[in-house]
Amino acid sequence: MNERSRVVIVGGGFAGLNACKGLRSEQRVEITLIDRRNHHLFQPLLYQVAMAGLSPAEIATPIRSLLSGQTNARVFQGEVRSVDFDRRIVAADFGEVPYDYLLLACGARHSYFGHNDWEPFAPGLKTIEQATEIRRRVLSAFEEAERSPDAGVRRRQLTFVVVGGGPTGVELAGAIGEMSRFTLARDFRNIDSKLARIFLVEAGPRILPMFSEAMSGRAMRDLENLGVQVWTSSRVSKIDSSGVEIGSERIEAATVLWAAGVEATRFATASELPTDRQGRVIVNPDLSVGEYRNVFVAGDQACFRHHSDRPLPGVAPVALQQGRFVAQAIVRDLNGQPRAEFQYVDKGQLATIGRSRAIATIGRWNFRGFFAWWVWLVVHIYYLTGFRNRFFVVVSWAWSYFTFRRGARLIVGKEWRNEGPRG
């Protein structure tokens, strides 16, 4: 009688979930998926939660319910404390889980380049909690401006700085532009929300460096049309409670958002695996690590730098393909076949700037404007997990498109206990 191979997957993001699903019909394995969250999050649309366009539940689904039909998998919500690679045991907060195969897919978190004291003043965007915190700050800034009689306070409250000119920074800055110019325009009496000043600050010479120079220039023009001023070659030197310093310049801003650096989660850096400067685990061509043939790392936590001088970027398609690859590698092992090398199939780049505005590079073709925006919509809906979420997101978008409104403009706090007066 043969024992089934125990596969432990840590992390239910794109990599972990797709590895698990890739083993769905493999009866020779039993899978344990561990995640500290109960939900799989569709990160590419998280900025829309932060910008009050979507509700958290529309882009998040319980991992447990995604896998309810997969009888060879069980799911635990818990935290992994450490891994004993020699004894092949994962130590989680609820007990020890032995494995034959291990996939670490714990994702990434924001890095403030050694300035962790900036975090309270400039939240990043990786989790639902961060998205609702950003939503709270952005919407509250307009409320504060409306009720203040002081012109200086109003200007500071109506100033928004987004640090980092990658896709997330561009999406955030574009959405604030759109919100201030369209969504909120009729709702205030004392302020003109269209006067909001929005800055996108990028340390490199241009925004969206994964695109061609022409395309990145086009994105910058689109941002300007929405009232966003783009500062390139500008390195932030200080962030405090009232604004941002870039060398000898200073902007007074009530709201600063961080979309610049990324590092692997702490767990990876604390372990004994070889890592790069951002704490990502350096993987072999088959995504295994060092001499541990049965330990894989995938997604944002992995540093894959074969086939190219630059490591693969921390984006959803890489994680998704790596997750599927790990499932195949395990099946090949069980079949006694040799493993392949991971090959990333780059299907193209997409970035959206706002309503009807996007840029897309697919193979040798570049698209921009309305058509690129449609491509962006269709691709994101296609990859969004779960029929219900797809349907709700499509309807939310259609409603927002035709009404210029946003459906989730809630300011929600942290404290749930009884509070003082309503008024």
Next chain:
Amino acid sequence: MNERSRVVIVGGGFAGLNACKGLRSEQRVEITLIDRRNHHLFQPLLYQVAMAGLSPAEIATPIRSLLSGQTNARVFQGEVRSVDFDRRIVAADFGEVPYDYLLLACGARHSYFGHNDWEPFAPGLKTIEQATEIRRRVLSAFEEAERSPDAGVRRRQLTFVVVGGGPTGVELAGAIGEMSRFTLARDFRNIDSKLARIFLVEAGPRILPMFSEAMSGRAMRDLENLGVQVWTSSRVSKIDSSGVEIGSERIEAATVLWAAGVEATRFATASELPTDRQGRVIVNPDLSVGEYRNVFVAGDQACFRHHSDRPLPGVAPVALQQGRFVAQAIVRDLNGQPRAEFQYVDKGQLATIGRSRAIATIGRWNFRGFFAWWVWLVVHIYYLTGFRNRFFVVVSWAWSYFTFRRGARLIVGKEWRNEGPRG
């Protein structure tokens, strides 16, 4: 040239919002609505957010956007500190606001009957923060049970106590029953969610006392069908971190929910107005207070005990009708007409227990079962604010009804800062 009358409304719930809208075409007033929240909340469906059926944004709408077309109204998000009734000035955290007419509609909050130390162990359900906290606790209990090897821990985690047999308590207990018996049944491997023990504890002799005895008995049977055990004439004597005591009995429960007592918000009790034991302001037949003809109190904050020996209950229809009445009273004043007395038109009682189960009393007619449930659905959709919310709630309900699933099963924490490992 006549000055416009300054109307200040504190609180954007059913009473405040309907008073404001009732003055929409009155050009002789200028309205300032102050609320500490940016949103109007449709309280009657809040339990569905707590039970993972709806997203917060589906039952909450920015007050500002509800009033964006009403040019004689402006909205401030802020807290009212005090009112000087003689100088006719509201002191808010953003400055002083003078008024000619004032409406206080600050709502109610939970009361633990002098046992405020119970609150951490038994959250109430009045705000979105409380709803997501309850959702977190209920869903986490199942997760904890799934991952624990200890049978005692599992039993404690799978035990839910709801305190209070009014409509909210019945809805919460019924929804937990439905969730454990249907929604979650296929999602767990180590536990059988159908074994969850659910208790509804009521101090009075029966649940839903606003209905006839026969109807309240029917509701109890419906709850039992969903696995809920109803304890009547049972007064909670202690709540701690691991359970509930009722006299000499004790139930070990990881999750305790509070749906028992209500009191007016602190602001009312601190002021110099006459109040009842729950801190509600005792109002005149025209909803004005004491000798202040220009000060009204409405909704859950008001204690109206004319025309009947019991004060009007703190429910949405009372607040809504009182809000409209206050608008009329102001218009009559401006026209030089005498004010009327407030007359509550009781359209009936509705309570839902779960899928296809509800009871309704309309005039002399009693309905129950599927038809009553349809009445409940239609009434709640009809009164829900905003076309978008109506549409999304209808679609959410239809999806849940046919799939037996719930669309918002998210466990979301409070801390947004960078955290440890994902796994």
